[in-house]
């Protein structure tokens with residue numbers, strides 16, 4: 036707060052200085068302009084009284100001089116305006132001309148939905164802004180269709196990153212991610228996204244109504260569908276009973292008017308409405324109260340039915356419900372088995388993670 040105050044004070048001092056200088060500049064130019072006019076009138080007056088020039092000649096001289104002066108002054112502001120415009124537009128052109136390394140659309144669009152087999156093969160990945168720090172380093176993982184896998188690992192081990200790769204928000208530097216034995220790079224990104232439902236760690240809502248947020252990504256839907264998915268996601272009760280305008284309630288910029296648990300249940304409704312074959316769930320690390328926790332778990336259980344699910348798990352209940360747990364460590368999957376099997380490994384990594392309580396129970 037103190038630092039902020041200090042910086043604001045600095046800005047204030049600079050603005051006062053700018054205003055003073057500006058005032059001084061315009062006072063000087065105004066004064067100089069008027070002084071010149073008076074001098075011309077004075078010496079012109081002398082010339083008229085000596086009958087060297089006529090009054091008409093003096094006034095036309097003054098008029099022309101004033102026109103020329105104003106026009107030259109205008110030119111200088113015109114020049115600076117043009118420069119300012121060019122500077123601003125060059126930044127816009129830069130953005131327009133940028134070629135995304137991952138195309139926005141185009142590619143294979145199978146007529147039927149995917150079966151849902153996912154495989155990560157030898158993935159090596161580092162974020163573009165930190166190319167020498169690989170987050171994923173030689174990772175292999177196969178998730179058969181219809182199975183529920185939970186990904187566990189330390190905070191910062193790269194779990195969300197793996198989700199970003201599956202959604203093809205980034206391409207790995209090495210290795211392949213396949214959906215139904217075909218590299219996801221072959222598919223049309225729009226098709227790919229339409230078959231992967233995401234409930235992210237911090238669900239992103241838009242400043243619209245609850246209904247618009249649930250229907251986001253779907254062009255056609257009926258009111259009954261919206262109500263059904265909201266019920267399935269355990270969101271219906273709070274939408275209808277706690278919100279002033281029900282489904283028409285505005286959620287505020289990025290959903291600020293909603294609690295974390297409410298945002299998650301709206302995100303689950305959205306994923307349900309999309310009815311995707313693959314689900315990517317990134318559990319929130321923040322603790323929720325037991326009641327919303329239970330409601331969300333229930334909703335996620337319903338959402339998972341009949342789909343290939345990759346859950347980035349922070350909660351023991353999710354982990355126990357998964358078909359298999361994949362333990363991510365140093366950019367690789369180092370353990371892969373059911374909860375009971377992993378807990379029975381002496382000195383196993385998962386057992387240690389569990390003991391250190393990185394998982395919320």
Ligand SMILES: Nc1ncnc2c1ncn2[C@@H]1O[C@H](COP(=O)(O)OP(=O)(O)OP(=O)(O)O)[C@@H](O)[C@H]1O
Nearest residue numbers: 162164165170188189190191192193194195196197
């Ligand atoms: N956009 C990015 N650019 C550069 N580095 C990033 C970016 N996003 C994440 N990272 C880094 O990558 C590493 C893995 O991040 P990631 O978000 O995948 O962790 P996580 O396992 O999901 O952690 P958590 O359990 O806390 O959610 C971290 O060290 C993080 O600093």
Ligand SMILES: [Mg+2]
Nearest residue numbers: 194195236317
């Ligand atoms: Mg994460």
